[in-house]
Amino acid sequence: MIQVNRRNSFSRIITLCAAFLLTFSSSLFAQIDASTGDADAGEALFKSNCAACHKLYKRSTGPELFGVVQKYDEDYEWLGKWIRNSTALIATGDARANAIFEEFNKTPMNTFEGLSDADISNILAHTNTEQPKIVNPCEANPGAPGCTENNNGGGGVSNNIILAILGLVLLLLVAVLYIVNNTLKKFAKAQGIAVAEDEEERKPLWKAFVENQFLVLVSVIFLLLGSAYFAYGWMSQVGTDQGYAPVQPIHFSHRIHAGDNEIDCKYCHSSARVSKTSGIPSLNICMNCHKSIGEVAGAEAKDNSSVNADYDKAFYDKEIQKLYAATGWDEATQSYTGETNAVEWVRVHNLPDFAYFNHSQHVSVAGVECQKCHGPVEEMEVVEQFSPLTMGWCINCHRETNVNLEGNEYYTKIHEQLSKEYGVEKLTAAQMGGLECGKCHY
Structure with a gap:
């Protein structure tokens, strides 16, 4: 029994040593080679390590990286040294390294000593990925929802044509009814049947209506009340711009920024925390990101969800160029x-x-x-006034909203006093004085 255990232990040691030697030898003799790399794995490494300064298909802080392997004649040894520690390579006096350093304003590149040969192979394999062609979804499927005459080259039917057809059908029905009525009258006269229109004693409808004083009185009251109702409704809309969505000089998609990219509203409208107004973000805020983002997501990403049938990639890229022109940024x-x-x-x-x-x-x-006042801005392509912003709307909100006392000692004492007075556990903003005229008008 003891001999068996010794023999098993010896076998395990031999197995572990063999596995270690196999792993060590494979890592020792591994070489950087884009042809053996995994482009999908390289895409994830590219986004986490390189995307802040590099783009595949256009120049950014650093050079564009598409075809970089062919550009440097598949010199994988040099590429590995440059990626891991470009500063050390420049210090050796390497001509290519110093030329790149000078061309890009002597901007130092981060070191990536932790990347293995396999990681670098994967990244270089990703840089060989051809730029995907952006296809308008309406070209592939003209009958898809949202594909109209304006964005698929005339494949849809406009509402004006449909309304014109319906109007023509209605006119034809009226004409048919008129012809049938006249035909029936002719048949009736031929058979000696009296037609109501030929009777002299028949009174016109308007005359019968005027002679009925009760009907006239009821009709006048109804018209006056209806007119007053519609007049009051129309006057109540004066100064109310709910649904107002003006066209801006530079198209800004809240759907992409606040929705797809989940940028906090207060990152751009930072003064909303400390000021009366939310403020208009300066273009410097935009350039914090758009110095590195010169095109809409889609050219390098497999998920092209940011663009759609109404706003394609070319449209968004053109708007980013307007931003560059406004800030004086030379890409x-x-x-x-x-x-x-x-x-x-x-x-x-x-x-x-x-x-x-x-x-x-x-x-x-x-x-x-x-979103309480401005609605789901993260879903809006073009931002609009979501709420009416009327006095009644504000008052209703104050009546329905409880005062939050967490971390707010200022209201603690008055909250306790008013809670006893109103007989409630939580006070609304209205009960705390939110309905006083002087709070909003002074």
Whole structure:
């Protein structure tokens, strides 16, 4: 029994040693080679290590990387040294390394000593990926929802044509009824049957209506009440711009920024936390990202969900170029020219001057989410005024919203007193004085 155990232990040791030697030898003799790399694995490594400074198909902070293997004659040994520690390679006086360093404004490249030969092979395999062709979905499927005459080359039928056809059908029905009526009258006269229109004693309808005083009185009252109702409704809309969605000088998609990319509203509208107004983000905020993002997602990513039938990639890329023109950013040299142009944004939400509203009171103190007033902006391609922003709408919100006392000692004492007075556990903003005229009008 003891001999068997010794023999088993010896076998295990031999197996472990063999596995170690196999692993060591494979890593020792592994070589960088894009042809053996995994492009899919390389895409993930590219996004996590390289995408901040490099693009595949256009110049950014660093050079475009598509075809970099062929550009340097498949010199994998040199590419491995450059990727792992470009600074050390430059210090050796390497001509190619110093030429790249000078061309890109002597911008140092991060070191990636932790990347294995297999990792670098995968990244280089990804750089050989051909640029995918962006296809308009309406070209492949003209009958798909949202594919109209404007975006698929005329494959759909416009609403105006449908309405014209329906109107023509209605006219034909009226004409047929008129012809049938006249034909029946002729048959009746031929048979000696009296027709109502030929009777002299028959009174016109308007005359019968005028002679009935009760019917006239009821009709007049109904018309007056109906007119007053519609007049009041129309006058109530004066100054209410719910649904207003102006066209901006540079198209900005909240759906892509706040929705797809999940950028916090207060990253761009930072003054909403501390100021009365939410503020218009400066173009420098845009350039924090768009110095490196010169085109909409889709050219390098497999998931091309940001573009659709109404707004294709060419449209978004053109709008980014407008941003570059406004800020004076030269994409080729990756530098500012100093030639800037003001962007005249069109205001969407505009309260009257006699109404006071403070964003910081609602955002920072009350903890109200932006969507409470502005609606699902993360789903809006073109932002619009979601709420009516009327006085009645504000008052209803104050009546329904409880005051949040967490971390707010200022209201603790008055909350306890008013809770006893109203006989409730939680106070609404209205019960805390949110209906006083002076709170919003002073």
